[in-house]
Amino acid sequence: MTLNPLLSFVSQVGQRSLQSVREVGYHAALLAEAFYWLLFGHWRRQPVRLGAVFKEAVGVGVNAIPIVALASFATGMMLAIQGIYTLRTFGAEGQVVLGIALSVTREFAPLITGIFVAGRSGSAIAARIGTMQISQEIDALRVIGINPVRYLVAPLLAAMLLTLPALTILSDLVALFGGALYCAGELSLPMGIFFERTFEVLVAEDVIHGVLKSFIFAVIVTLIGAGNGFNVSAGAEGVGQATTRAVVLGCIGIILADMVFTFLTSR
Amino acid sequence: MNATDLAIDVSHLVTHYGSRKILDDISFQARQGEIMVIMGGSGSGKSTLLRHLLGLHQPTSGSIRLLGKDITQLSADEMYDLRKNMGVAFQGGALFNSMTVGENVELPLREHTRLDENTMRIMSRMKLEVVNLAGFENLMPSELSGGMIKRAALARAIVMDPRLLFFDEPSAGLDPVVSAELDELILILRDAMNMTIVVVTHELESAFKIADRITVLDQGRILMSDTVAAVRASSNERIQSLLNRKPRNEAINPDEYMERLTREIF
Amino acid sequence: MEIQIEDRPPYKLVRLSGDVDLHSSPRAREAILDCLKLKAPLLVDLSAVSYMDSSGVASLVEGYQTAKKQGLEFALVAVAQSAMNVLKLARLDKVFPIHASLDERMAQQR
Ligand SMILES: Nc1ncnc2c1ncn2[C@@H]1O[C@H](COP(=O)(O)OP(=O)(O)OP(=O)(O)O)[C@@H](O)[C@H]1O
Ligand SMILES: [Mg+2]
Numbered sequence: 001m002t003l004n005p006l007l008s009f010v011s012q013v014g015q016r017s018l019q020s021v022r023e024v025g026y027h028a029a030l031l032a033e034a035f036y037w038l039l040f041g042h043w044r045r046q047p048v049r050l051g052a053v054f055k056e057a058v059g060v061g062v063n064a065i066p067i068v069a070l071a072s073f074a075t076g077m078m079l080a081i082q083g084i085y086t087l088r089t090f091g092a093e094g095q096v097v098l099g100i101a102l103s104v105t106r107e108f109a110p111l112i113t114g115i116f117v118a119g120r121s122g123s124a125i126a127a128r129i130g131t132m133q134i135s136q137e138i139d140a141l142r143v144i145g146i147n148p149v150r151y152l153v154a155p156l157l158a159a160m161l162l163t164l165p166a167l168t169i170l171s172d173l174v175a176l177f178g179g180a181l182y183c184a185g186e187l188s189l190p191m192g193i194f195f196e197r198t199f200e201v202l203v204a205e206d207v208i209h210g211v212l213k214s215f216i217f218a219v220i221v222t223l224i225g226a227g228n229g230f231n232v233s234a235g236a237e238g239v240g241q242a243t244t245r246a247v248v249l250g251c252i253g254i255i256l257a258d259m260v261f262t263f264l265t266s267r
Numbered sequence: 268m269n270a271t272d273l274a275i276d277v278s279h280l281v282t283h284y285g286s287r288k289i290l291d292d293i294s295f296q297a298r299q300g301e302i303m304v305i306m307g308g309s310g311s312g313k314s315t316l317l318r319h320l321l322g323l324h325q326p327t328s329g330s331i332r333l334l335g336k337d338i339t340q341l342s343a344d345e346m347y348d349l350r351k352n353m354g355v356a357f358q359g360g361a362l363f364n365s366m367t368v369g370e371n372v373e374l375p376l377r378e379h380t381r382l383d384e385n386t387m388r389i390m391s392r393m394k395l396e397v398v399n400l401a402g403f404e405n406l407m408p409s410e411l412s413g414g415m416i417k418r419a420a421l422a423r424a425i426v427m428d429p430r431l432l433f434f435d436e437p438s439a440g441l442d443p444v445v446s447a448e449l450d451e452l453i454l455i456l457r458d459a460m461n462m463t464i465v466v467v468t469h470e471l472e473s474a475f476k477i478a479d480r481i482t483v484l485d486q487g488r489i490l491m492s493d494t495v496a497a498v499r500a501s502s503n504e505r506i507q508s509l510l511n512r513k514p515r516n517e518a519i520n521p522d523e524y525m526e527r528l529t530r531e532i533f
Numbered sequence: 534m535e536i537q538i539e540d541r542p543p544y545k546l547v548r549l550s551g552d553v554d555l556h557s558s559p560r561a562r563e564a565i566l567d568c569l570k571l572k573a574p575l576l577v578d579l580s581a582v583s584y585m586d587s588s589g590v591a592s593l594v595e596g597y598q599t600a601k602k603q604g605l606e607f608a609l610v611a612v613a614q615s616a617m618n619v620l621k622l623a624r625l626d627k628v629f630p631i632h633a634s635l636d637e638r639m640a641q642q643r
Contacts, residue, residue: 136361145350389591459622
């Protein structure tokens with residue numbers, strides 16, 4: 001290579017951005033197609049089966065309950081510990097309830113849920129679809145006349161859109177419980193009072209804010225998982241790379257989307 | 268040949284992977300009820316041709332008519348309807364690993380028909396009987412041997428009684444007895460259902476046994492597409508070396524050869 | 534596909550004609566199972582079948598099994614060649630009672 005190193009660097013950056021743009025376009029098309037099948041599949045006589053949606057909902061949602069609950073409980077406690085520690089310097093420990101209530105419902109519950117589902121299911125989706133790609137199962141679906149997006153992605157997307165908000169609300173409750181438990185011990189604040197005050201300061205909008213985010217996260221996890229799976233071409237190693245990418249990009253996607261959403265709605 | 272009884276009519280097919288030309292001006296025909304064997308050395312483009320026949324890729328140019336319909340021009344809905352008349356057994360089987368053998372075989376019925384549950388169950392079991400896998404419907408694909416996977420894949424391919432059956436490498440990796448059984452099965456299927464069957468294979472013996480016509484590919488081009496007798500009698504050097512399993516002994520051009528070895532060395 | 538149902542005491546006779554395929558076989562199945570509900574022994578005449586696929590055969594299999602459970606006779610008569618090929622494919626020609634013609638079966642009856 002006799003190319004000027006600077007030139008080669010610039011060209012690499014260019015190639016990379018081009019690829020990113022292409023990837024974003026690909027995922028957008030995937031999303032549009034999945035929604036198309038969810039909405040119009042019946043009319044085309046190729047419906048998305050409820051049984052499949054239910055099965056995926058158990059896989060990505062119900063089975064995630066223990067881990068999400070545990071993480072949320074710990075997060076709620078952590079917020080209480082940190083909040084009391086910080087507020088004590090102002091002698092304002094009593095305000096900790098407000099802090100916990102708002103940060104749990106608006107930020108931590110949807111984020112924790114999203115990240116854990118990305119880790120659990122984003123990788124599983126990529127691995128499953130990637131394996132099917134290299135074993136020609138995707139081709140087999142197509143020659144049978146089964147659209148792979150309709151059959152594999154649409155039920156997952158529906159399941160994610162149903163379960164992630166539900167998990168987020170569960171996470172809200174468990175995290176608040178964790179916070180309440182710590183406050184009960186540390187500040188001798190009865191749990192009843194904690195929750196009473198919580199529901200005084202919280203407005204519906206706070207919870208809705210978190211739930212809206214969880215819809216976005218559901219889309220991100222599903223698309224990045226499925227997209228990376230479909231793009232596997234080279235063997236078992238390719239599947240491994242796809243699962244790693246699905247988790248890393250899924251988590252980054254969630255955090256970035258969270259930032260943008262919060263910026264746009266909380267000013 | 269009358270155009271209407273052609274089950275498969277490929278004309279002037281050209282395909283690329285990226286910028287590399289893989290198939291060049293491929294034309295051949297098969298009538299309803301014929302068994303067409305596609306042969307050729309490794310890398311000659313057999314699998315690529317098959318994937319185009321299945322409508323998995325869009326060719327660069329040329330047409331592929333299956334049962335009278337040009338699949339390069341069909342809408343998604345028309346293709347969907349055509350696929351009910353096509354069955355495919357992939358080389359590795361491509362059974363769905365998350366389903367039992369029985370569910371695999373039933374899947375096309377579930378997707379394409381509104382038959383009674385009992386009818387579907389009986390149909391899939393009948394096809395498992397046909398391929399000698401009776402009683403295996405509750406096993407998972409991972410619990411099957413290579414030959415059993417191939418047969419299960421065949422059962423899935425024929426469960427809708429398709430008019431076109433595509434079979435990639437039925438004998439590859441199987442012992443001679445099992446592969447002879449599969450050949451027998453292909454003949455029985457054609458005779459009973461008047462299927463048009465396209466088989467991709469390396470195995471000469473099997474090709475001669477089952478084929479009505481053989482299409483020989485070489486480096487992406489058709490060397491010959493004719494009856495078994497005509498292929499056997501061909502005087503083409505490449506075909507003869509394929510038939511007699513002689514290693515290729517092409518004349519070497521010393522300058523070109525040196526160029527290939529020393530390219531990009533400074 | 535056409536279905537004709539006749540009384541040939543003691544039998545019910547179901548005559549199928551035309552194409553028995555994925556679209557029409559559910560009707561054939563229903564006709565056969567309905568006749569069996571009347572507790573009559575059943576003959577299915579396949580002489581005028583131009584094409585039968587495995588969904589048609591599956592309907593016959595289900596009918597035969599249902600008849601057996603009720604201790605009723607079930608037989609195929611005058612099976613057209615195309616249908617016979619499909620039966621043979623799954624070796625069912627050795628399973629179903631098959632009679633060359635209706636007259637033959639009726640003669641045996643006496
Ligand atoms: N996915 C792909 N991307 C790029 N090139 C490919 C791809 N698949 C096949 N090729 C190329 O196409 C050519 C024909 O390959 P093909 O798999 O059709 O050969 P084949 O006749 O089936 O060989 P074999 O008998 O070894 O299976 C080869 O040169 C191969 O390198
Ligand atoms: Mg190949």
